Amino acid sequence: MGNQNTFITREMLANYDELNRRKKEIEIQLDELKKAFNQYFDMAFGKNVKGELAINDFKLQRQIRITEKYEQEATVHRLEELNLMDLIQKKPDESKIKSAINLGLLKDEDLAGCKIINTSQAIYVKNTDGNVR
DSSP states (O other), rough: OOGGGGSSSSHHHHHHHHHHHHHHHHHHHHHHHHHHHHHHHHHHHHTTOOOOEETTEEEEEEEOOOOOOOOOOHHHHHHHHTTOOOOOOOOOOHHHHHHHHHTSSSOGGGTOOOOOOOOOOOOOOOOOOSSSO
């Protein structure tokens, strides 16, 4: 780690801890407001209907986004019945691959260059002085 610790101060950690706590409180309040707004729009316009409300210099809008996705098993079965095999996408079964590797039927090297590894970073700051805020 070297000298990198000198760039991190207790004040920075305390500030991060406090901001993170306030962020969570703010997210709870925002969720409550969104719920109230959606209840208003449900009553005023109907469920899953877009709407708009203007109060003085504020405008509140609700947009509705619809996402459609085909249920995998039923769709594959139906396409097979219709003999439309070109519309079916093959994909590796990751749990079976892991099992085959564990059983020695397949080696990691056999699939060299086939694996995608994603990493993400998370930062946690915790107050350890024992005082609960």
